């Protein structure tokens with residue numbers, strides 16, 4: 001799956017940086033990106049790293065949590081989330097979700113909290129604003145447990161006139177190639193708390209930049225991504241892009257990482273070339289998110305016609321619709337050929353409770369239903 005927000009100027013930037021290797025560790029470019037993101041997002045502090053998962057690690061470091069405790073997290077997520085928690089010495093405890101917005105169900109969260117719960121992760125999935133957003137934050141406040149917002153799908157989504165990620169203690173975003181905006185790989189951690197920001201800064205100062213070989217590969221991946229998935233003539237350009245850049249292809253999550261190992265390249269801060277592409281992408285997010293919303297309105301009509309359960313826009317929210325999720329019959333998720341006649345690439349986020357890994361997660365029956373039945377549709381479409 002690909003979010004298709006890379007354009008010609010992004011590819012030109014990638015090519016420019018492949019030629020200009022002297023400035024790869026120019027921190028001022030990264031500072032500019034972080035400031036621009038913070039301003040656009042309405043956050044006080046922002047820190048860029050090489051992945052949403054790394055940004056989550058930065059949030060965990062900032063919160064200075066006692067190791068050995070538990071983390072209450074959605075039982076419908078990506079494996080890199082529980083991994084980041086385990087790397088920080090915390091045990092993930094899975095909470096069930098609701099089927100309006102696929103966020104944590106606050107009632108189940110209350111049941112799963114124990115005296116050992118050190119942090120709560122709430123998620124805004126598919127770009128929707130979590131149904132129980134306010135209630136989950138209230139649980140955190142009542143019990144004195146910090147809340148991290150997983151905004152990996154929801155960059156730019158708003159609730160009550162403010163972007164998501166600004167109400168919890170801290171939040172993280174992703175610019176991985178399948179997310180709302182695209183630097184190939186990348187993430188951003190934000191907070192409005194000055195004390196947490198000091199520790200977030202410390203995390204990033206200690207982190208190293210990717211080595212030259214990896215930065216080179218990351219830039220080639222931006223080009224691959226553009227020519228294979230976004231270029232207007234991608235049906236042609238993808239062939240020569242594979243010949244030219246294919247040998248440098250990277251995967252976002254390695255098989256070892258899926259098995260719970262921490263790869264050597266984990267934990268890097270973002271180098272100047274990718275920050276520069278991120279800055280360029282930031283200027284486009286609003287335009288693309290408006291396109292996504294228009295497409296979502298069309299998918300609403302389609303879902304009604306098909307008799308499928310639609311996602312819910314909670315009152316006072318403006319979702320971004322990274323994908324348009326619907327609940328159908330399990331056969332619809334098992335055999336995706338129905339999408340051929342629509343001419344779109346259907347998504348299966350999430351195939352398991354901790355996608356894509358078959359980790360046994362008990363006591364999350366509603367999440368199990370989403371695992372069996374939720375398919376999602378792209379929202380960057382031709383002609384919208």
Ligand SMILES: *Cc1c(COP(=O)(O)O)cnc(C)c1O
Nearest residue numbers: 051052053078152174176186187
């Ligand atoms: C993709 C994703 C992440 C991690 O983001 P990366 O940039 O890939 O590290 C975290 N949470 C959710 C829900 C995601 O889908």
